[in-house]
Amino acid sequence: MSFTNNMMTSQQPQGATLTITAHSANLLKDVETFGKQDPYFRFTLDISDPKSFQKTFVHKNAGKTPVWNQTFTVPLNGEPELYIEIMDDETTADAVIAFAAIPIHQVTQQPGSTMNGVFDVYTAEGKPNGDINLTLQVLNMSGMNYSMAQPSSHRLKGQSHITVAHQKRIKSIKNKETISDAGMAVAGGLLALGAGLLTNKFVNDEKKKEEARQEAERQQHVEHERFEKERKRLEEERAAFERQQQEAEEEEERRRRQQQQESQSHHHHHHQHQEHDDHSHGGHVREWDPVGNHAAGGKVMYHGRLYICLQGHQSNPTWTPTDAHSLWRAD
Structure with missing residues (x-):
């Protein structure tokens, strides 16, 4: 087993096709707590695109020894790795059983560019968890094998490893599975x-x-x-x-x-x-009357001051006590 961040250099020309036949798996662990797990196989050439994955049918109650014998053909444009995952079908979030990355260049080195291989697979923590049997074949645009030699039907021990990006994806799926299980436990x-x-x-x-x-x-x-x-x-x-x-x-x-x-x-x-x-x-004091009769010795108030009449007369508006000094004297 090896870990790498760098993709291996592809040795096949662009415009080829890759045929994948998923035969069976022999697994070390069962991720189910009760009953048997229901495994299915899925794969992609582009780990960055979750929608690019294709998968087999679900082998119900297969436990540690699922069998599929299902074949797929996909375009191959220089991709160096085949990313494989074995999953357990669940009601909520599917559980990760095992995963690995398979370098494609090893296929083109085989007679007829066909390889019937047994590849190690690993847990999300990077520990061995059995193996999977795949037949891989690379064809050019005309449908011909790159090698003219006849492919061998003998099973070979293939190369598989873990890439950092792939393991990061698997751990993310594992975390979602844990959260989903916890949610179901609370809800149920x-x-x-x-x-x-x-x-x-x-x-x-x-x-x-x-x-x-x-x-x-x-x-x-x-x-x-x-x-x-x-x-x-x-x-x-x-x-x-x-x-x-x-x-x-x-x-x-x-x-x-x-x-x-x-x-x-x-x-x-x-x-x-x-x-x-x-x-x-002495005597009554009244206000000066401009048209009245005034007797000598009579007293009047004019502008707040007391005046004494000097001689009797019939008043005239112009004979005010302040102006007619021959008629009035201030007291």
Whole structure:
């Protein structure tokens, strides 16, 4: 067995064909846990193209000794390797049984460019897992063998190996198979392990449901408390705002009343002062009348000042106390 990243140089010209007959396999391990595996063979010349694979029928319950005897012919355009895989047919993801890469140049070196070979195959981890019997034949464009000698029917020990790219692909398939099996085990509740495990799974599922319900109730309670706390905070803020507004309105009303009281007090004081002035000057004091009669000695108010009539007269709008000095005298 050998590992390589480099493809071997092809010795066949382009435009040829490769005929592959998958006869049988002798495998060391069975990948099935229960029952026998159902193997099929598949191959490709281009490992980078998953759609290029062709496969045989599935040999049901063949276990470690599947037989196919199925033939394929594919174009050969200088590809150096034939990549082969033996798979176990599964309901979910098919399982890898064995794989290998077969250098094609060894076929063209045989008489008639035909090789009935037995090739070692390997597990995904790179360990031997038995062998497979293939007949490989390379023909040119005219359908003639490259070697004119008659092919031998004797089985030869062929060369096979593992390439890094091929093993990487196989491990990827193995990982997907593991994940799929785990998923089926969870989904199916490990039915193969019996009713006891199913009962335990049911109990565990119910317990998880109950825990999930309790957690949902707890979350709901927490959310309700958070909502009530937020509502209380908003109500307190609104109440504080309303108190501030009320206090501001009461303060404004108190200030208005105080101004009103001060204004009334000032008016009352002015009225008392005016009455005092009236009494101090003796007699009734009235506002100067521009068209009325004024008696000598009479008193009038004009522009906030007291005047005494010097001689009786009938007033004229132009004889104001400030202009008619012969008629009025300021007191």
